[in-house]
Amino acid sequence: MGKKSKKTEEAPDDVEAEGAEGSEDKKKSKARPRSGTETLLMSNRRTATENLAKASKAEKAYRTKKKATMARANYTETKEHFKEAWSHFKMAFKGFFKVLGSIGALVGEKSENRRLAAENKKREKNLERKKKLEEQLAKDMEEGNAGEES
Incomplete structure (x- = not known):
């Protein structure tokens, strides 16, 4: 009904030979009841770990959002520069051919x-x-x- 150790399941015939070892296993298998302080410390540690994980996720999301905002601003600025550069290039190209024509x-x-x-x-x-x-x-x-x- 309760959990049995591997030794008791493996060899039921050798119960007498393991008499001394069986009593030690019983002592080890019976866990000492936890105190309230120990339980509180464990729950505090678990809560702190969860809070740290949440904070790490939030910080990572904040940094990602901040970088994305900067990237968007850089993208629009660069796009404007390229538009301006392209129009200047076209003007320079037209001017170059006008100069060639009137050299x-x-x-x-x-x-x-x-x-x-x-x-x-x-x-x-x-x-x-x-x-x-x-x-x-x-x-x-x-x-x-x-x-x-x-």
Whole structure:
């Protein structure tokens, strides 16, 4: 009716041989009744373990939610940056082909600017030369007038 140990089930004939060992098994099998303090400590430990597990789950859920919120914000920001980058890329590509189409005008403008600068420089040189010649002519005329008067 009660639980039997393996030894009593295995060899019912050897009960006399195990007489000394059987009394020790009976002493060990009878558990000492638990005190209220021991039961309270065990239930407190079990409660603390359960509370720790709940707190760990809640903390993990909080961290996951926080990371997901940050990830969502980063995703939307990155998506906006890519949209902006794509529109800038399209504008740059269009502009590049416009520049290629009008590169002749750019080269022509630069050569025209160089030609105008060269003309201005030449004009300045000619004015400088003309001024020097006029001064030389004025000196020669003064010397000629001074030579005739003497």
